[in-house]
Amino acid sequence: MTNTIVKLKNVWRVYDLGKVRVEAVRGVNMDIKKGDFVAIMGPSGSGKTTLLNMIGCLDVPSKGNIYLKNHNIGMMNESNLAMIRGKIIGFIFQTYNLMPTINALDNVELPMIFQDMEKEERMKRAKRLLTDVGLEKRMSHKPTELSGGQQQRVAIARALANKPEILIADEPTGNLDSKSGKEVMNLLSELNKKMETTIILVTHDPNIAKYAKTINIIRDGKINKIIKPSELKKEIIEEIGGNDHEK
Amino acid sequence: MKIFDLFLIGIRNLSHRRLRSYLTMLGILIGITAVVALISMGQGMEDAITEQFESVGSNIIMVMGSGGGMSSPIMSMVSEKPLTVKDKEVIESVKGVNLVAEYIIMSATVGFHGERTDAFLGGASPGPTREIIEASMNAYREAGRELKEGDRYKAVIGNNIAHTAFEREVTIGDKITLFDQEFRVVGIYKKIGNAMDDNSIMIPIDIMRDLIDEKEKISMLYLNTKKGYDVEKVAENIEEKLRDYRDEDEGDETFVVSTASDLIETFGSILNIVQAVVVGLAAISLLVGGVGIMNTMYMAVMERTREIGTMKAIGATNADILFIFIVESGVLGMIGGIIGVAIGLGISKMVEIAVTQFYGSPLIKAHISLVLVGGAIAFSFIVGMISGILPAKQASGLKPVEALRYE
Ligand SMILES: Nc1ncnc2c1ncn2[C@@H]1O[C@H](COP(=O)(O)OP(=O)(O)OP(=O)(O)O)[C@@H](O)[C@H]1O
Ligand SMILES: [Mg+2]
Numbered sequence: 001m002t003n004t005i006v007k008l009k010n011v012w013r014v015y016d017l018g019k020v021r022v023e024a025v026r027g028v029n030m031d032i033k034k035g036d037f038v039a040i041m042g043p044s045g046s047g048k049t050t051l052l053n054m055i056g057c058l059d060v061p062s063k064g065n066i067y068l069k070n071h072n073i074g075m076m077n078e079s080n081l082a083m084i085r086g087k088i089i090g091f092i093f094q095t096y097n098l099m100p101t102i103n104a105l106d107n108v109e110l111p112m113i114f115q116d117m118e119k120e121e122r123m124k125r126a127k128r129l130l131t132d133v134g135l136e137k138r139m140s141h142k143p144t145e146l147s148g149g150q151q152q153r154v155a156i157a158r159a160l161a162n163k164p165e166i167l168i169a170d171e172p173t174g175n176l177d178s179k180s181g182k183e184v185m186n187l188l189s190e191l192n193k194k195m196e197t198t199i200i201l202v203t204h205d206p207n208i209a210k211y212a213k214t215i216n217i218i219r220d221g222k223i224n225k226i227i228k229p230s231e232l233k234k235e236i237i238e239e240i241g242g243n244d245h246e247k
Numbered sequence: 248m249k250i251f252d253l254f255l256i257g258i259r260n261l262s263h264r265r266l267r268s269y270l271t272m273l274g275i276l277i278g279i280t281a282v283v284a285l286i287s288m289g290q291g292m293e294d295a296i297t298e299q300f301e302s303v304g305s306n307i308i309m310v311m312g313s314g315g316g317m318s319s320p321i322m323s324m325v326s327e328k329p330l331t332v333k334d335k336e337v338i339e340s341v342k343g344v345n346l347v348a349e350y351i352i353m354s355a356t357v358g359f360h361g362e363r364t365d366a367f368l369g370g371a372s373p374g375p376t377r378e379i380i381e382a383s384m385n386a387y388r389e390a391g392r393e394l395k396e397g398d399r400y401k402a403v404i405g406n407n408i409a410h411t412a413f414e415r416e417v418t419i420g421d422k423i424t425l426f427d428q429e430f431r432v433v434g435i436y437k438k439i440g441n442a443m444d445d446n447s448i449m450i451p452i453d454i455m456r457d458l459i460d461e462k463e464k465i466s467m468l469y470l471n472t473k474k475g476y477d478v479e480k481v482a483e484n485i486e487e488k489l490r491d492y493r494d495e496d497e498g499d500e501t502f503v504v505s506t507a508s509d510l511i512e513t514f515g516s517i518l519n520i521v522q523a524v525v526v527g528l529a530a531i532s533l534l535v536g537g538v539g540i541m542n543t544m545y546m547a548v549m550e551r552t553r554e555i556g557t558m559k560a561i562g563a564t565n566a567d568i569l570f571i572f573i574v575e576s577g578v579l580g581m582i583g584g585i586i587g588v589a590i591g592l593g594i595s596k597m598v599e600i601a602v603t604q605f606y607g608s609p610l611i612k613a614h615i616s617l618v619l620v621g622g623a624i625a626f627s628f629i630v631g632m633i634s635g636i637l638p639a640k641q642a643s644g645l646k647p648v649e650a651l652r653y654e
Contacts, residue, residue, distance in 0.1 A: 053648050056560070058559075058560060058647040058648045058651065059646075059647070059648040078564075078565055079564050079565065079566070082559065082562060082563065082564040082565070082567075083562070083564070085559070085560055085561065085562050085647075086561065086562020086563075087562065091560045091561065093557075093651075097553065097554075097556075097557040097560075097651070099554055099557070100554075101259070101260070101263040102259065110558070110561060111561040111562050113249065113252045113253070113256070114249075114558075114561065114562040114563050114564070114567055115562060116249040119252075158561065159561075161561075162562065
């Protein structure tokens, strides 16, 4: 039994800007198993975000196919994709993307509203999740009243609201100091271990990438190497540009 | 259930709006204010008038002359071809006509204890025909007696003349002066509810004719029909006979024959015209208001592009987003509507108070009903929703990636 949860077959994403054609992703093949923890690393502009967005059903390939749990998402309409995003996938963004006008609890409750969960159950689960990420004392705080690390933990709680099978995180620690970054990564790897949640994460930081089980190195829209964290050597870090351009 | 939660999200979004966006509902507010004030007053006036005419008695027909395009009892006297006692005889000969009462009315100055005030002086012949006039005026006595046969310098006075026109109350037995002639007050009418009737003084018609030296002319004829005759039919016959006698063509008559139901209809149609004009103006301001709401909604969609992207990323469908924004827009309109209803009813109530103060009787009663309030609020909600459709469609149609990339 292969247990593949995400499969990419010759996936391309081409932006046609009239005069220029940008080939952001060029024929990527991937095979991610349930419970995997995959980091994607690569220089800026190499197509990491583009790739992740397609896996997360936020975008569709120009060519090739993506299968989530054996369903070809290229065949689906927008409302099916919305359902997949709501039920199967959890998103964590570099910029947290919390709703600025509502408090932490309401933010975590939001994805459950879209899945039509009962109010009582929603509140119970949202409180539970915020407690799990260590924010039981910050539930009624608005995003602006929280630190970056706290905001990202709210975002993780929100991503977990509908018990997703896949967590997608685009540079989740990119805006955090190393201590908060570590806290966030500990949360994610705990989830990966205990709940078998599949995690796909983009990062520039080798210290973050070390939490993953496998690391995909991407260059010019193509998977260049697949390595283990222990193989993350100095040469490779230099080759992919490290995290120097980010800060 | 989900609908309810999305509804709350829409309202919640609205509550975080800046003051500026609330200003755009001014158009809706003004439009609804105008419509509500108008309907409330118009309906109130119609109620008052209908109430008055309904008691007139359905078998009474009124005939008056028309002068200068106007037909009113006062104009009737000064028209080029006023009604005269000859016309009265013609009418009396029409089949189905029972009693015909002649009535003359003019404005006059009345004196009491050295004070003077303007009033309407009415002359009617004592006896059964007077009752027709009083019935159609909806006049009942509050004190004293009616004019009777053989009365000479006796008067029955309107409620305002008795209680408010002079410093001192005028009571039964008091003397008032009309054309330098003293009259003894023998009766007082109850409040009727319109300025003309409440400020009128009724005296015997012969005495009035002598005083003003006018033997022929008539302001108005009131008549009732015999039992078993169709009032409208009798009115038609009267019109025909009078036309023949006065040698006038159809459509160019210098007199008007009307029944109680005619009067209600005429008044109703005048009101309808006024209402149509104001509703037209209100529609324009609602349109402007709708465009204003549309504009703020477009702004809101732009400002919240990233939030929309995020909502889509966490599972919102296009329909969810559409619904949230339409609700927000509808509620924005509804808030304008609620304030508009409050102001509109306030204006109507103020007009009621002002008119009552001025005329001393409630000519207009502010009409306040659940249908009006609920209807106006629902309407403003719908205007808001319609204005929000295009911006909401734009929001729901945003591509998730692009919305998330939006700075
Ligand atoms: N909407 C778009 N329209 C046109 N070109 C785009 C668009 N999105 C991305 N690109 C281009 O596609 C390429 C890959 O972009 P992508 O955002 O995937 O890079 P990345 O690996 O995530 O980079 P970074 O590390 O800086 O986030 C870049 O050359 C970028 O300019
Ligand atoms: Mg990126």
